[in-house]
Amino acid sequence: MRTERIADTDVRFRRGGAGSRAVVFVHGFLEDQYVWDGVIGELGSAGVETVQLDLAGLGERTDAHGPFTLDRFVSEVRAVVDSLDKPVVLVGQSMAAPIVELVAATRPERTLGLVLLAPGPLAGTHLPAEVVERFRESGGSTRAQRELRRQLSSSLSEADLDRLTVIGERVRPKVVCALVDCWNAGHPDGEMPSRYTGPVLVIRGADDGCVTAEGAEQVRKRFVAADTATVDGAGHWAHLEQPAAVAALLDAFLAKAPAADTATPRVGQQRWTTAFAEKSAGSFAEAFAEDVVLEATVLTRPVEGREQVKQVLAAASGIYESLEFTYDSSRGPRTYLEWEATAFGGMPIQGVTILAADDDGRIVRAAIHHRPLGAALRFSAELRARLHGHIDPAYFYDGDRQPARPPAN
Incomplete structure (x- = not known):
């Protein structure tokens, strides 16, 4: 495992393994790059490099200055993709699903495929004001964050709940509010079919009360070539609740994705x-x-x-x-x-x-x-x-x- 930095920025990313393709993992709301370690440890695909990073304001970048917007996050992930010397598969969970879609739309020639786990809609969730306020007020509240995660999961262990709570409580309240606004308001591109036309896999946990089967289908329909999969015994955090099952789905997707040496500009x-x-x-x-x-x-x-x-x-x-x-x-x-x-x-x-x-x-x-x-x-x-x-x-x-x-x- 080695760490690299995008020049003249505080964006750092970890590279593990080696291969002609890279899988770039982007974490979701109030998480960090390390939530993917369990999935990465279960991957069986050969010839694949893995890449992880923290988004601004989260993980090891809690001191980052704003703005904290979708456009800023897309720019950071795109810079990581551009710095790699190979084509990529982009994996994003929850809030990060819109981020990786927008990156793929601007780098189709570099993107072999998208995997969207418990995806938030690119157009935004547009939740009722009282629900949005609960998320906004969770900033700095250990109890509130822990309760939200417990409600939206089905098999998170106490250790994982503790770990996620520690990650989330380090995020400044004003950053939490900005992140909520990102995934609730969405992006204008979400009102039209996706600009990315390559292969896509949409994954949801069977017990996810946030991303329902209907919601996952609405995400899938925006893409030209997309499949869906369901992970049993998991809620909104399937990558932590059932990492082996998520890794198996990712391995299958990688097996069908275009080979790196035959990828052509799109x-x-x-x-x-x-x-x-x-x-x-x-x-x-x-x-x-x-x-x-x-x-x-x-x-x-x-x-x-x-x-x-x-x-x-x-x-x-x-x-x-x-x-x-x-x-x-x-x-x-x-x-x-x-x-x-x-x-x-x-x-x-x-x-x-x-x-x-x-x-x-x-x-x-x-x-x-x-x-x-x-x-x-x-x-x-x-x-x-x-x-x-x-x-x-x-x-x-x-x-x-x-x-x-x-x-x-």
């Missing part, structure tokens, strides 16, 4: 899926290189240039009533995405999108293949109507005109 794909989720021309503009070229089944010829392409795709995203990316694969700078959608009152549409990105991850060429033919023709005619006065109608199918017949021999 920046272009990330920007593409985010743009479709947000349905705005501005989001598409951020995804594209200036000279981007768009080809599609619904176009009579390619559309060229960022300005025109962003208008076409912003209009197209507004036609879909639902859109789900069901499979992706990458090879070098090229990404293949399969998707399923509905439009026009539930009409099913399927397709494949091929993206080519430059060295900066900006998309330089996109090819979108729609099926079946009837849906593609209707889609093209609808684009023609929506973009009237903005894009030359010759790019689209004229629904009032029969397709030209091939000349006779």
